[in-house]
Amino acid sequence: MWLVLCESTDAPARWAREGLRSRGLEPVELVTSDDLAHARWVHRVGEEGARVEVALRDGRTFRSDSVRGTLNRLVYPPRGDLLLIHPSDRSYVVQELMAFFMSWLCALPGPLLNPPSPECLCGRARPLAEWLWLAARAGLSGPPCRVSSDELPAAPSLNVRVPGSGPDLRTLIVVGERVVGTPAPPAIGDACRRLAALAHTPLLGLEFSTGPGESWQLVGAGGLPDLRRGGEALLDALAASLSDGRGAGA
Amino acid sequence: MIFLCGIPSEPSLGLVIERLREMGAPHVVFHQRRFADAHLEIDVAGGSVQGTLELDGARHRLEDFVAIYTRLMEWRLLPEVESEPPDSPARRHCEKLHAALMQWHELAPGRVLNRSAEIGVSYSKPMQLQMIRRHGFSVPETLVTNDPDEVRAFCRRHGRVVYKSASSVRSIVTLVEEKEAGRLEAVRACPVLFQQYVAGINLRVHTVGRRAFATSIEASAVDYRYAYLAGEEEVLAEAGLCESLAGRCAGLAAAFGLEFAGIDLIVTDGGDVYCLEVNPSPAFSYYELHTGQPISRAVGEYLAAGS
DSSP: OEEEEEOTTOHHHHHHHHHHHHTTOOOEEEEEHHHHTTOEEEEEEETTEEEEEEEOTTSOEEEGGGOOEEEEEOOSOOSGGGGGSOGGGHHHHHHHHHHHHHHHHHTSOSOEESOOOSSOTTSOOOOHHHHHHHHHHHTOBOOOEEEETTSOOOOOOSEEEOTTOOSOOEEEEEETTEEEESOOOHHHHHHHHHHHHHTTOSEEEEEEEEOGGGOEEEEEEESSOOGGGGHHHHHHHHHHHHHHOTTOOO | OEEEEEOTTSHHHHHHHHHHHHHTOOEEEEEGGGGGGEEEEEEEETTEEEEEEEETTEEEEGGGOOEEEEOOOOGGGSHHHHTSOTTOHHHHHHHHHHHHHHHHHHHOOSEEETOHHHHGGGGBHHHHHHHHHHTTOBOOOEEEESOHHHHHHHHHHHSSEEEEOSBSSOOOOEEOOHHHHTTGGGGGGSOEEEEEOOOSEEEEEEEETTEEEEEEEEOSSSSGGGGGGGTOOOEEEEEOOOHHHHHHHHHHHHHTTOSEEEEEEEEOTTOOEEEEEEESSOOTHHHHHHHOOOHHHHHHHHHHTTO
């Protein structure tokens, strides 16, 4: 079994699920954040490793030993459960749910695209300056960036973009060891792979502006790209990554 | 130059400042409660990180700092902020300054004890246990569930069982006894972490780079940090650590990306070693002040060697 975990409004995730099925991955279970609300959870960690059993309200169940790979686009734990909680305990419960969700996601065997962080269940919400700094280490050019204690920081987001980048951007999506999207020079593709590795983000969307002389400048990055922009090639890469284990999260 | 931040009267930070003074190591302290007088600019270009930090009227170049030790507390809880209205200029400045500081700590070259990305691994105890186990330590059998029947079966299987928070929110580790068993239905509201109780000697191992300092803690309380609540006293003493275990602890901290860590171990009567947790921001002063172990000295030397 493969899992596609997502928010209920995540159209790219539904598109990816159909694409994976058409490529022979069966069964592919789509499980939304709403589906996970009020589920029965049993998660064990010990000498035999980590396991999870989930029984959803709709009757579906899954156990970690039957999972072969996961496309993870969950952002937060389901909010539905919070309605049961006394308001004075909600902040604590939010943190407990986040900690629990991080752990069971990491207990799933096989590739996990993408692994969770304390900021977001499908990866780190890095500020733009950190993406540009990592990109430079990976060999990608980007505009200079200033962070100041005079400016209110942008709200944490999984996908960030340089303000005023314009509409004509080229999109590349890294899926494990593969890079799909706009045709790009090999050196750019290699640098994108290095950036995904440095960022521990095996499924990574990147946006570039191209100036005179075809110089590629990174202007956007994030772990929750619109998968549809990668087209059929992305589905091929995703199916391969989820099947062969490449791109497994940290 | 070394940068330290937090509230200097906080014992762990205070000890490191004292050691750096004794060593004559150049350093700058950002007193978190004096945020109003602080200003930070960071320029990121082509992989380089430069900028300026203004503190109490003095201006410092970021590129002159070779190491950072951070003991920042949650800025919203600072006394100077708590009473401020939601949109007051002071509150906004405090928020902006801390956001910039956090970004600098992520981007700064050199030694940073510890970066927030690494601190993040402590956010989930069960996730951390998975990583600890992968690095060769035994871990207690652990169950996180919202099914009371699973908890009952787990208690029957393991006999003595404790429960505690799954997140990094501090909680008192408590045995599941008659009172707790009577309200297990409450777990249906949110998965709760239950863990096999492992009897033995508590060992706190502080690792600073490759160095390790072990402290044994004898206490009859299940959670020795709160022994005083039961009118009991814990006894702390410097403990010997064999080279192999010291190396494994330093290796575990390094695998977590932590240059400074507090590792909680239990050594059973049979000599088995269980690892309970890796603390990425250890309040080491509690152990140093009880035993005289030179942990702050090691931290100071580690920071100073960053240059």
